[in-house]
Amino acid sequence: MTGFDDLETRLLIDGEWRRSLSGERFTTYNPATGDPVAEVERADRRDARAAVSSARHALESGPWATMTGAERGRILRRLADLLRAETDALVGLEALDGGKPVRATRRQDLPAAIDCLEYYAGWADKIDGVVVPARRDALTFTTRGPVGVVAAIVPWNFPLMNAVWKIAPALACGCTVVLKPAELTPLSALRLGQLALDAGLPPGVLNVLPGFGKEAGAALVEHPGVNKISFTGSPGVGRWIMGAASANLTRVGLELGGKSPNVVFDDADLDAAVRQSAAGVFFNAGQVCSAGTRLYVEDGVHDEFVERLAARAGALVVGDPLDPKTTLGPLISAGQLDKVLGYVETGRREGAALVAGGGRVGNRGHFLEPTVFAGAGNDMRFAREEIFGPVAAVIRFKGEDEAVRLANDSPYSLAAALWSRDLGRAHHVAGRLRAGTVWVNTYGHTDARLPWGGHGGDSGLGRDLGEAALENYTETKTVWVSLARPRAEAPRPEALAA
Ligand code: ADP
Numbered sequence: 001m002t003g004f005d006d007l008e009t010r011l012l013i014d015g016e017w018r019r020s021l022s023g024e025r026f027t028t029y030n031p032a033t034g035d036p037v038a039e040v041e042r043a044d045r046r047d048a049r050a051a052v053s054s055a056r057h058a059l060e061s062g063p064w065a066t067m068t069g070a071e072r073g074r075i076l077r078r079l080a081d082l083l084r085a086e087t088d089a090l091v092g093l094e095a096l097d098g099g100k101p102v103r104a105t106r107r108q109d110l111p112a113a114i115d116c117l118e119y120y121a122g123w124a125d126k127i128d129g130v131v132v133p134a135r136r137d138a139l140t141f142t143t144r145g146p147v148g149v150v151a152a153i154v155p156w157n158f159p160l161m162n163a164v165w166k167i168a169p170a171l172a173c174g175c176t177v178v179l180k181p182a183e184l185t186p187l188s189a190l191r192l193g194q195l196a197l198d199a200g201l202p203p204g205v206l207n208v209l210p211g212f213g214k215e216a217g218a219a220l221v222e223h224p225g226v227n228k229i230s231f232t233g234s235p236g237v238g239r240w241i242m243g244a245a246s247a248n249l250t251r252v253g254l255e256l257g258g259k260s261p262n263v264v265f266d267d268a269d270l271d272a273a274v275r276q277s278a279a280g281v282f283f284n285a286g287q288v289c290s291a292g293t294r295l296y297v298e299d300g301v302h303d304e305f306v307e308r309l310a311a312r313a314g315a316l317v318v319g320d321p322l323d324p325k326t327t328l329g330p331l332i333s334a335g336q337l338d339k340v341l342g343y344v345e346t347g348r349r350e351g352a353a354l355v356a357g358g359g360r361v362g363n364r365g366h367f368l369e370p371t372v373f374a375g376a377g378n379d380m381r382f383a384r385e386e387i388f389g390p391v392a393a394v395i396r397f398k399g400e401d402e403a404v405r406l407a408n409d410s411p412y413s414l415a416a417a418l419w420s421r422d423l424g425r426a427h428h429v430a431g432r433l434r435a436g437t438v439w440v441n442t443y444g445h446t447d448a449r450l451p452w453g454g455h456g457g458d459s460g461l462g463r464d465l466g467e468a469a470l471e472n473y474t475e476t477k478t479v480w481v482s483l484a485r486p487r488a489e490a491p492r493p494e495a496l497a498a
Contacts, residue, residue, distance in 0.1 A: 002038060002187065003092040009040045009186075011047055011210065012193040014054035015203020021046045026212070028186060031099030031330040032321055032365040038097075040186050043211035048178070048219035051207040055149040055176040056225050058204030064176065069125035076121035076171060078199035080114045086195070090160060090188060095321040098159055098185040099330040099366070100284065102322055112446070113164040116465070119448035120172035123467075127173055127474060139481040144474040146174035147251065148227030151220035153213075153241075154189070155233045156182035156332055157287040157388075163189050165464045166230045167206065168448075173473035175228070178207045180217050182233075184332055186210035213237065224248045230472060231255070232289075235458040253462030253472050255289070255453055257386040258414035261407035262292035262443065263397075263429070266300035268419035272441065274305060277392075278312040280417065280443035282370050285329055286390035287336075289459075290415040292443055294383060295394045296403050302396050306374045309392065310356040313370035318361050330366040331389055337366040340389030347373045347382035352393065378406050386412065386458075400425065404432045413455035417443050436463070 009025075010017040020041040027036045043051070058064050083090065087110045094100045094109065129142035152166035163179055170177050181189035193208035209216050213233075221229055221244045231241050232255040245252045262280055264273045280292030297305045321329040331337045337360065344358050357369030368390060376383040376393035383393035397403050407416060416435035420426045430438040436455045439445065446452055451466035453459075463469060 002096060003089045004191065007038070007093075007187065008190050008194055009038050009210075011041050011043050011051070012190065012197075012206070012208040013047070013051045013204075014057075014207070015197060018047075020044065020211075021050070026183060028097055028184065029333075030096050030365075031332050032095075032367075034334070034365060038187060040190070040210045043209040043216040045215065045219040047211070048209060048216050048223060051178045051209050052149060052220070052223050052225045054204040054207055055178050058202060059146065059149060059176040062204070063202045064174070064205050067174075069127060069172075069174070072172060072174060073121040073124035075200050076117050076124060076168060079196055079201070080117035080121065082195040082199055083110065083114050083117070086191075090191065092322065093188050093191060094160060094185075095329075097187040098156055099321050099332060101326045101329045103324050103326065104283065109158055109161040112448070113161045116161075116164050116448040117168045120168035123169070123470060124172040127470060129476070137482065137484050139483055141479055143477045143479060144173075144470075145477060146176075147473050147475050148175060149225055150175045150177045150228045150230060150473060151180065151223075151226045152177055153180045153217050153220065153229065153231045153233065154182060156185040157284060157289075159185040160188040160192060162232055163192060165452075166232075167192075169469040170230070170473045171201070171205065173470060175473050176205045178209055178220055178226070180209050180211065180220055183210070183212045218244070221245060221250075222247065226250055228472060229253070230464075232464075235460070238460055251472075253453075253464070254460035255414075255462070255464055256460035257412055257458050258289040258291065258454075259294055259384065259386045259410055259412045260290050260292045260415045260417070260435070261294045261296055261410070261433070262416070263296045263403045263407055263418040263433075264298060264301065264305060265403070265418065265420040265422075265425070266298045267421045268301065269421060269441065270301055270305065270308070273419040274308045274312060276443040277419075278309055281392040282313065282316060282328055282390045283444060285331055285368070287332060287388050288444075289386075290437070290444065291388075292415075292417055293387065293392055294407070294410070295392055296397050296406055297394055298403070299396060299398045302394075306355060306372070306394055309394070310372050313356040313372050313392075316370050318367055318369065328370055328390060331368060332366070334366055336388065337368060340368055340387055340391065343382045343385070343387045343389070343391060344371060347376070347380065347391070347393070350380040350382060352376040352380060352382070357390070378409055384410065400429060404429060408432075408434045411458040413457050414453070414459040415439070
């Protein structure tokens with residue numbers, strides 16, 4: 001049914017597949033049909049404790065603790081190879097469990113996950129310190145060691161890719177990990193756990209804990225044995241996590257929501273702008289934290305842009321995610337469909353003009369027509385709040401200053417884009433947009449080598465990816481080796497550290 005004869009649905013703790021201590025399980029459903037896909041063990045607080053102590057043990061003793069960076073890198077590379085070899089099955093699994101169209105997952109999620117593993121495999125033996133010549137009578141230098149046990153808590157929109165974004169740098173740095181996949185999409189994370197064992201990762205280095213946010217997730221956040229929480233999800237949960245983490249002063253990285261502005265100037269290449277702006281809204285059915293759903297279009301091209309965007313929305317192929325022709329899959333759940341339909345209603349009530357879509361497709365699964373509203377305003381709720389569905393709000397503007405003012409008037413700051421043939425203007429406006437990533441004349445790219453994260457507010461803090469992510473998973477140590485001669489004077493008391 002899942003494409004795997006032997007897909008594990010138990011908890012991965014200490015290299016073993018275990019039943020949950022409570023004996024409870026939960027069901028995952030196919031978003032395209034509403035049918036059940038699998039029964040998965042449901043971890044609770046006690047299982048979380050077992051997973052953290054397994055990760056702690058693997059961190060401090062056993063083969064992982066003494067492995068060289070080069071050896072860690074080799075394991076990450078083997079894991080990348082195993083993902084590559086299993087691409088078809090994993091793409092299918094993401095479609096069944098998460099409603100993600102196979103065509104897009106094959107092009108994006110799997111290559112990105114594999115590339116991310118290989119990129120951090122390359123870093124694993126290059127995590128070094130510096131010699132700082134602070135004194136003549138001492139050799140003073142820094143080293144960088146693993147931060148410790150990492151709780152990686154990930155959402156359902158890119159289940160495998162997001163897990164890898166956290167696991168790959170954490171393992172490269174020598175950390176051990178407890179991965180908590182989203183309760184709506186646990187299956188690919190479980191498969192990743194098996195592949196990591198097959199790649200030679202020692203027991204306990206990667207534990208996989210399917211379960212609910214308020215149970216397994218919260219238990220990890222509150223556990224004093226966790227050294228770093230790396231979370232991707234909603235701003236509300238991110239806020240709670242930051243508060244709860246303060247009890248143990250656990251480090252947090254939070255990649256949260258988005259409602260990204262996409263600014264199209266009069267002098268844009270309109271063909272490219274329409275094509276990629278549509279992808280920026282509708283990719284993954286809009287369930288993307290960097291979706292470009294606030295579309296600011298300059299007066300001179302506004303009407304043509306709206307017309308062409310609506311036509312493009314209408315041309316998307318809505319349907320079964322397993323069909324390679326499908327370009328727009330279902331929303332993740334009935335609850336999400338209701339929420340998005342609620343926002344469509346809000347847009348109507350607030351006076352925006354519906355120019356494409358707006359309705360549910362069929363009565364099986366959670367499909368929504370790709371939807372475009374024109375005549376939106378920055379003060380409208382549906383144009384301000386993150387919808388996480390295929391809904392665009394087009395807002396008219398005139399001139400650079402107005403574009404920047406409107407684009408920056410948002411609690412979110414994950415990403416932004418602009419379209420212009422004027423290179424000077426493009427650089428200038430890119431500098432003024434408040435966002436962790438700015439795309440110029442394109443939309444939506446990420447790369448393992450480039451840092452990714454919010455510029456504060458409801459988009460969160462910290463960076464995944466790039467060299468920057470190594471900071472998340474390492475701790476710097478200063479080492480002071482006295483070079484004083486045996487008969488040198490003892491240090492004066494005031495020179496001793498407090
Ligand atoms: P979304 O709106 O995308 O579902 P959530 O923030 O609810 O985002 O969920 C993202 C991840 O966070 C999921 O793995 C979920 O189980 C987990 N989660 C939800 N609530 C909590 C919590 N209180 N503590 C820890 N993890 C949580």
